[in-house]
Amino acid sequence: MKTIVKTEHVSKTFLLGKTQVQALTDISIKAFEGEFLAIAGPSGSGKTTLLNLIGCIDKPTKGIIKIDDEIVTGFSSNKLADIRLAKLAFIFQTFNLIPVLSACENVEYPLLKTVKNKTERFDRVFYALQSVGLEKFVKHRPDELSGGQRQRVAIARALVTEPRIILADEPTANLDQKTGEDVLNIMKSINKDSNTLFIFSTHDPKVMQMASRIIRITDGRVVEPTHPGRLKNEFSHKH
Ligand SMILES: Nc1ncnc2c1ncn2[C@@H]1O[C@H](COP(=O)(O)OP(=O)(O)OP(=O)(O)O)[C@@H](O)[C@H]1O
Ligand SMILES: [Mg+2]
Structure with a gap:
């Protein structure tokens, strides 16, 4: 399996007034091509911080991050922005759509700089909206859509640039159970069809079940x- 993301001994400290908050400590993980990888952990465990580091939104205090074998740590903000544009896409808990733009315009937005041909842009936008089942809602603005539909627009917006990696920070946290499952199933089918690496955070056991692998973090570690054998022994010991 091809390694797409690698973190080596990554730590992150935030300065909050005069106190240092140690958000992540010595994180060494890998994410492979085609995975549907969950980062699981309780509130405050460092999930968002880790996704932001992988997504080149923030920089580690210690350690290095590699994307496609390229060390991105130490890159200038401009160069990180280039990496984001070329390889990454994000899906957020609160959807983060632009309220005044229609579904179609929201999805088109990340292509405006890179795809100059209007017809090609339109084709790609329509295809992305179709793949999340929203072809009938292209003209709707976010406030004219349900939560699940908004998140599907956000998924289409992530897809449209054909990124190597899609990062999703608790993508179902603001949705009811059923809608959350639908959204996750859409993400999973895109993952299967395109072999795009998905890394998503969650603290919901139902969501974790759908992952191809789970990395658990607690207190930033x-x-x-x-070990399965140990788990079995512990279990039989207690009962
Ligand atoms: N910008 C910041 N400044 C100071 N401390 C921060 C900052 N961002 C995160 N932290 C701290 O880092 C730790 C990890 O936060 P993070 O948001 O990554 O957790 P999380 O696992 O995403 O939690 P949740 O499930 O609630 O979203 C927390 O203790 C948090 O208070
Ligand atoms: Mg978070």
Whole structure:
């Protein structure tokens, strides 16, 4: 399997007034091509911080991050922006759509700089909206859409640039159970069809179940998986 993302001994400290907040400590993980990878952990465990570092939105205090074997740590803000544009897309918990733009315009937005041909842009936007089942809602503005539909627009917007990696920070947290499952199923089918690496954070066990692999973090550290044999022994010991 091809490694797309690698973090090596990554730590992140935030300065909050005069106190230092240690958000992540010594995180060394890999994410492979085609994975549907969950970053799971309780509130405050560092999930968003980790996704922001992988997504080149923020820089680590220590350690290095590699994307496609390229060390991105130490890159200038401009160069990080280029990496984001070329390789990454984001899906947020609160959808982050532009309220005054229609679904179609929201999805078109990330293509405005890179795809100059209007017809090609339109084709790609329509295809992306179709793949999330929203071809009948192209003219609707976010406030004319349900939460699930808004998140599907956000998924289409992420897809349209054909990124290597789609990062989703608790993409179902603002949706009811059923809608959340629908949205996740759409993400999963895109993942299967396009082999795009998805990395998403969650603290919902139902969402974790859909992952091809789970990395658990607590207090900013990776929790090593318990060896299956040990788990069995512990279980039989207690009962
Ligand atoms: N910009 C910041 N300044 C100071 N502290 C921060 C900042 N961002 C995050 N933190 C702290 O870092 C830790 C990890 O936060 P993070 O948002 O990554 O957690 P999370 O796992 O995403 O939580 P949640 O499930 O609630 O979204 C927390 O203790 C948080 O208070
Ligand atoms: Mg978070």
